[in-house]
Amino acid sequence: MKPSDELLSIEKVTIHYETEDGIVHALNEISLTMKKGETLGLVGETGAGKTTLAKGILRLIPSPPGVIKQGRILFEGTDLLSLNENQMRAIRGNSISMIFQDPMTSLNPVMPVGDQIMEVVEAHTKNASKEEMYQQACDMLEMVGIPADRSHEYPHQFSGGMKQRVIIAIALACNPTLLIADEPTTALDVTIQAQVLDMITALKSRLNTAMLLITHDLGVVAQNCDRVAIMYAGQVIELGTLQDIFKRPQHPYTKGLLGSIPSLTKNVRRLSPIKGLMPDPTDLPPGCAFAPRCQYASDVCTRGVPAIYTLSDTHQVRCVLAEQEVNHE
């Protein structure tokens, strides 16, 4: 990747939640890069640290208990972790914005939706009159397919899908270069999901916005993303293009997610779910976090965290099995 293409580079970021019940290792030296305008799918189970990563980029981790232990988050060449609160605020909602999971609870119930959109415009626009800013808010509403004369209505007067459109309008109001969408459709009806996703994709390509799409739905990834990162226990364990991940998955966990692990021993089933649960993030196993659930695990896996193996220009995996694969070729 040429450095000029690079929009976001997350380098060995570690985030802990220090709670009464112990330290939650939410992110463990996670690294990830994104190019301008691309859509990166971030896939993982609940508790893998996806939302922590999203909030970490915007520095919205509640503290206490959240602590950013180490790492750098370079956005357009600036380390976000080194900015002060005022500088960070100038970025939030402006060049990086976020869509939250649940549209039902993500809008302020006692504020008209137009005002909620205008607020973000107001925060990042200088030298504009209130009228102009309100007009811009109304334009945004129209852009997401809601008539501007509904701008005075309150969130409870909209359906779930409409609310999510309002949230999209808020997120895109200042033409961000990076949009973080945290499971934007999980809480919606299946029929609405496609509409909302199509809208996000269409708008982002129109505005040339890069998108980090967080989801646990591989179908959504296949339809919307350029590249995919698979997360497990606070780390990216496999990263590649759609082709890499769907056609040539390497990590046993990715294969498990795709439900395509062919049984090597006896009876062949069509779908084989991954047995077991995510490890307790307050008490991660030594070595590879997936080892306890992995049917290929050996002594090597518990000895140390596996290194990242580069399979091709676009495809990387964090699993000792890939070593043999690399050696093979």
Next chain:
Amino acid sequence: MKLPVVKKQRTLATETWRRFKKNKLALTGMIVLSSLVLIALSTIVIDLATDNAVYNNYVIKQNLRMRLQGPSKDHIFGLDEFGRDIFMRMIWAVRYSLFMGTIAIALSTIAGGLLGAIAGYYGKVTDNAIMRFMDVLLAIPSMLLATAIVAALGTSLTNVLIAIAISYVPTFARTVRASVLTIKDQEFIEAARAMGASDSRIIFKYILPNSMAPLIVQATLGVAGAILSIAGLSFLGLGIQPPTPEWGSMLSSARAYIREGWHITVIPGLGIMITILALNVMGDGLRDALDPRLKN
């Protein structure tokens, strides 16, 4: 069908205690309260054993020569306007506040609990009739209602009890009704009904035991409120009459001598405050222990 209910209660109790123990403030409140109960019981035992000799000679006996004397080695809380030992009066007063508050709340818990259970269980017209009546009672501020009742019936210990009890009935009726409404459609009630249990059996054996948690919390906080109301009525001269030692009436008579000795004003109020504080922290602790989700 009986087993699960009993078992659930037992685990709830131990689980609650386990969580309650962790809350040091609430635990302190409970210890203070237990000591007060112990003090109150011992004064009763002493009165019975000595045929009121201690009460007559140390609690209500006047000694006008020494009136309004401040705290000293012999009388650690000093003497009041009639030269009575304030420490002894404070000790003997515990039982009035504590037991009257408890009895009043016990009465309104029973009455309110029953009304609430019936309203919630039968629903429809019964519910409407009972709850509209409760709404009317709630529309009168409780202290005002209690004052009006005492004003009409006259100032006696029993009347004060009745007045306070009535003014708290609607609160308990509402609490119990709310929990009955959530419990009554659960499956174990359906099962009991399917097995032919009568309405009263269902209410007493299944519904009430399961709606205990909010009731206990409400009752603990209610006792605190009742003690305050009793003291307030006595302060207005409408509650317990002198020379019977009671914190509110002690404050009431102290008012006339406020210029002459600070101790007769400060000490009785401290007694009330410590008791109420103990009940409040215990009530808060119980609520958090019974329903950890409510805790912030």
Next chain:
Amino acid sequence: MGKYILRRLVMMIPVLFGVTFIVFFIMSLTPGDPAAIILGDQASGEALALKRIELGLDKPLLVRYATYMGNLLRGDLGLSYRNQIPVAGQVWDKFPNTAMLAVAGIIVALIIGIPVGILSAKKQYTFMDNSSMVLSLVGVSMPNFWLGLLLSLLFALKLGWLPSQGMGQGFFPLLRSLVLPALTLGTGVAATVVRMTRSSMLEVIRQDYIATARAKGITEKQVTNKHMLKNALIPIVTAVGLQFGHLLGGAMLTETIFSWPGLGRLMVDSITSKDIPMVLGSVIFMAVMFSFVNLLVDILYAFLDPRIKSQYGGPAKRRKGVVA
């Protein structure tokens, strides 16, 4: 919105009838012969009997209640037993003083309660939060008549800064005489408001829309004022409204301590002198006022929370901003 208010007003009518009947019934239980109280012990049996008929005491309770209500609707609350002056006039005379005291008490409670509650929630588990929680626990546990005595002991008797008896004439003397009673009445409510505000704020802080607001890049002050506070205030309004009832009850005690010429003191004096019509009139008046305050609170609540407003008045028609 008008429809909602009308509905609430209509719903209030049966409650008011219930309240007046209960109070009337309770007061009718008073032992003793009103005729004897009015005419004195020396009156002849004949005179007493005539007086009883004049007072309508020979009629059944319901008839007496109906007569009383008929008169009440015409603004007549009967005559005082003690000095034969109209009760209604006395009540109207004293009510503004009690209302002034209650409003001052509420103001004290809000000025202390809301900022401390907000700070406490935003700095949860810090020293500031812990100490304000302990203080508010002490505040709710303190009998307000004791606090009143302590305040007058300190500020009136020891320091001599403020008057502790009666109501001053003229603006500044009035204000000075209002300070101690208002503090007495307001402190307990303030403690309740602190606890309510804190828990309500903590509830709101957790909400997703606060994360949305922060992600917009607005200042923390804007997040607090525009997003947290407006939502957190909704339950606080209800709580403060309910506290108003306690203030009316508490006013009796406070007015007695500070010799404040209000309705509560009128009531206590009338109880002592067995002046039943006066007690009845003031209790009914206070209860009715309390119901009206509750109604006002409900309306305010609907005004603050658009979800309730539209439930009754159709979609919100309010037009604000430029697009109109």
